[in-house]
Amino acid sequence: MKTPFGLTLLSASAVIHASAWKDQCAGFKMQSVDNLQNVTTSYYSAGTLVNLTSLYTPLSTSSLPAFCRVQFNVVTNPATGKTAQAELWLPDGWNQRIIGYGNGGWSGGLPYSAMGPDGVAQGYASYGTDTGHQSSSRNGSWGLGNDDAIIDHAYRALHLTTVASKALTMEYYGNSGVIKSYYSGCSTGGRQGLKAMTMFPEDYDGVVIGSPANSFGRLMPWELHQSLVMQPVNSTRWIPPTTWTAIHEEVLKQCDGVDGVVDGILSDPEACNFVPESMTCKQGNNGTNCLTLDQLETFRKLYTTYVDSEQNYIFSPYALGGELGYGSGLSTATPFPIAEDYYKYFVLNDTKWDWRTIDASTIALGMKVNPGNMDIKWYKDVLAYTAAKSDLDVDNHFKLFTVPGMQHCRVRFALALGSGVDTAHAHRKFCYRADLGHGFLVPMGSVHKHLLYKKGRSMMVCLTSSMKKGYFVERLFRDFQSKLRWSNGLNKDEA
Ligand SMILES: *[C@@H]1O[C@H](CO)[C@@H](O)[C@H](O)[C@H]1NC(C)=O
Ligand SMILES: *[C@@H]1O[C@H](CO)[C@@H](O)[C@H](O)[C@H]1NC(C)=O
Ligand SMILES: *[C@@H]1O[C@H](CO)[C@@H](O)[C@H](O)[C@H]1NC(C)=O
Ligand SMILES: *[C@@H]1O[C@H](CO)[C@@H](O)[C@H](O)[C@H]1NC(C)=O
Numbered sequence: 030m031k032t033p034f035g036l037t038l039l040s041a042s043a044v045i046h047a048s049a050w051k052d053q054c055a056g057f058k059m060q061s062v063d064n065l066q067n068v069t070t071s072y073y074s075a076g077t078l079v080n081l082t083s084l085y086t087p088l089s090t091s092s093l094p095a096f097c098r099v100q101f102n103v104v105t106n107p108a109t110g111k112t113a114q115a116e117l118w119l120p121d122g123w124n125q126r127i128i129g130y131g132n133g134g135w136s137g138g139l140p141y142s143a144m145g146p147d148g149v150a151q152g153y154a155s156y157g158t159d160t161g162h163q164s165s166s167r168n169g170s171w172g173l174g175n176d177d178a179i180i181d182h183a184y185r186a187l188h189l190t191t192v193a194s195k196a197l198t199m200e201y202y203g204n205s206g207v208i209k210s211y212y213s214g215c216s217t218g219g220r221q222g223l224k225a226m227t228m229f230p231e232d233y234d235g236v237v238i239g240s241p242a243n244s245f246g247r248l249m250p251w252e253l254h255q256s257l258v259m260q261p262v263n264s265t266r267w268i269p270p271t272t273w274t275a276i277h278e279e280v281l282k283q284c285d286g287v288d289g290v291v292d293g294i295l296s297d298p299e300a301c302n303f304v305p306e307s308m309t310c311k312q313g314n315n316g317t318n319c320l321t322l323d324q325l326e327t328f329r330k331l332y333t334t335y336v337d338s339e340q341n342y343i344f345s346p347y348a349l350g351g352e353l354g355y356g357s358g359l360s361t362a363t364p365f366p367i368a369e370d371y372y373k374y375f376v377l378n379d380t381k382w383d384w385r386t387i388d389a390s391t392i393a394l395g396m397k398v399n400p401g402n403m404d405i406k407w408y409k410d411v412l413a414y415t416a417a418k419s420d421l422d423v424d425n426h427f428k429l430f431t432v433p434g435m436q437h438c439r440v441r442f443a444l445a446l447g448s449g450v451d452t453a454h455a456h457r458k459f460c461y462r463a464d465l466g467h468g469f470l471v472p473m474g475s476v477h478k479h480l481l482y483k484k485g486r487s488m489m490v491c492l493t494s495s496m497k498k499g500y501f502v503e504r505l506f507r508d509f510q511s512k513l514r515w516s517n518g519l520n521k522d523e524a
């Protein structure tokens with residue numbers, strides 16, 4: 030029989046085998062976990078249509094191998110009856126590993142597009158949660174007065190889903206041995222991963238953390254600050270999207286070759302001494318390929334460390350080289366909605382709040398409230414850990430690598446690290462598969478000895494991804510291997 034892949038797969042014995050899995054799925058008892066409600070299972074044969082809606086990442090595909098879909102609600106607060114929606118997908122061809130996927134923004138929906146094409150397709154038992162509420166990633170109104178949901182979103186729903194999914198996976202496959210447990214997430218998903226490592230280090234053997242949106246107390250005001258600097262659109266401060274492209278070209282013109290390779294990528298933005306004045310508009314020219322004096326001032330502010338009116342450090346600035354993403358990312362005509370909602374619905378509880386009024390006291394309040402205890406002090410935790418182990422050679426245990434050409438979770442040369450959103454790009458799996466032979470980013474499933482964290486456990490923290498089969502990564506290692514940049518400089522307190 031021909032499958033949609035054009036392969037002859039189903040011999041007589043394979044048919045029996047598949048039907049046995051179908052029966053296993055239908056009869057799955059789920060006796061190993063007791064805080065579940067409304068459990069249902071459904072079996073998807075290889076190559077059948079999987080067409081699922083989600084407020085986070087929906088999925089419509091006919092390319093998955095056979096799996097058992099388990100849907101359940103996990104009770105996150107027995108006292109209030111609060112639940113979170115979750116799913117665990119169990120492939121017939123299991124690889125003895127389990128992976129959880131994170132969410133994005135304020136979402137609010139299941140990460141189907143990662144669970145299917147990324148997880149199940151590679152043989153992982155794959156799970157995710159809506160983090161305890163339904164919403165799009167850009168809408169945080171659900172947080173208003175909803176502490177149970179805020180705590181679920183901050184860490185609780187993912188942790189309880191992880192514990193339940195690990196037990197259910199063992200039960201389903203009748204496996205009593207040790208399985209490897211992983212996590213992958215980007216943006217909010219990255220923050221969820223850092224939070225899990227800090228609070229529940231036994232949950233995972235390795236984590237892929239892409240562009241973590243950690244420290245909302247600092248990140249959110251910075252995002253509004255970037256808008257305040259250049260809005261409104263009709264002001265002379267405004268830098269339109271087309272001008273961002275011109276700025277990027279000028280950055281490359283001045284600095285692309287600094288790393289020794291002219292390839293459209295800055296390996297080290299901090300090594301670029303960019304002179305924006307070279308783009309100053311000639312008299313009478315206000316075109317999009319140059320910067321007026323007011324726009325030059327905007328540029329300088331966006332690329333300068335953000336301190337509040339009392340000179341407290343808040344956040345690091347834009348990095349050179351990312352210009353193609355800025356005009357459609359944060360530097361748009363409207364304030365970034367995730368940041369606006371943070372103050373409206375989680376910090377101030379004032380639905381009428383005007384984002385332009387943000388000041389040092391608003392920022393301080395956000396840090397104090399720290400909704401759901403979602404932020405972690407990653408750098409301080411690592412510092413405390415290493416300080417307590419005076420015999421530890423820090424450089425052998427913690428490394429920071431930055432990714433040339435990468436923007437927030439995706440874009441251009443390093444795509445969708447940890448998010449699995451860009452299903453069109455196979456190289457998103459880089460962190461799982463590439464064996465670079467350097468001992469850092471080895472494939473998932475290997476034991477990672479280079480990054481130790483809490484209780485002496487081995488952890489892989491993969492903050493990087495690249496696409497051209499090791500080329501950029503080779504360069505990356507050469508440039509950054511011995512530079513633990515975050516241990517110096519202004520942003521060390523909150524890295
Ligand atoms: C479970 O299903 C019942 C009936 O379908 C529904 O009333 C209840 O709200 C559901 N529970 C959860 C936690 O979703
Ligand atoms: C997938 O489901 C949506 C609605 O849930 C429907 O509009 C769409 O036609 C379905 N796609 C396929 C290929 O059946
Ligand atoms: C956010 O979600 C709420 C509740 O579903 C809805 O009423 C509101 O219109 C949404 N806001 C935006 C900007 O979409
Ligand atoms: C910009 O537009 C707003 C209305 O959207 C108007 O009130 C304001 O005067 C305009 N400013 C300039 C400099 O044109």
Ligand SMILES: *[C@@H]1O[C@H](CO)[C@@H](O)[C@H](O)[C@H]1NC(C)=O
Nearest residue numbers: 263264265313314315316321
């Ligand atoms: C650019 O100049 C033209 C004519 O000199 C003028 O009409 C237009 O408003 C100017 N645009 C900006 C953004 O200053």
Ligand SMILES: *[C@@H]1O[C@H](CO)[C@@H](O)[C@H](O)[C@H]1NC(C)=O
Nearest residue numbers: 174175176375376377378398
């Ligand atoms: C807003 O509500 C949250 C709980 O949802 C609370 O932690 C916070 O302190 C409140 N903010 C103010 C200004 O009362």
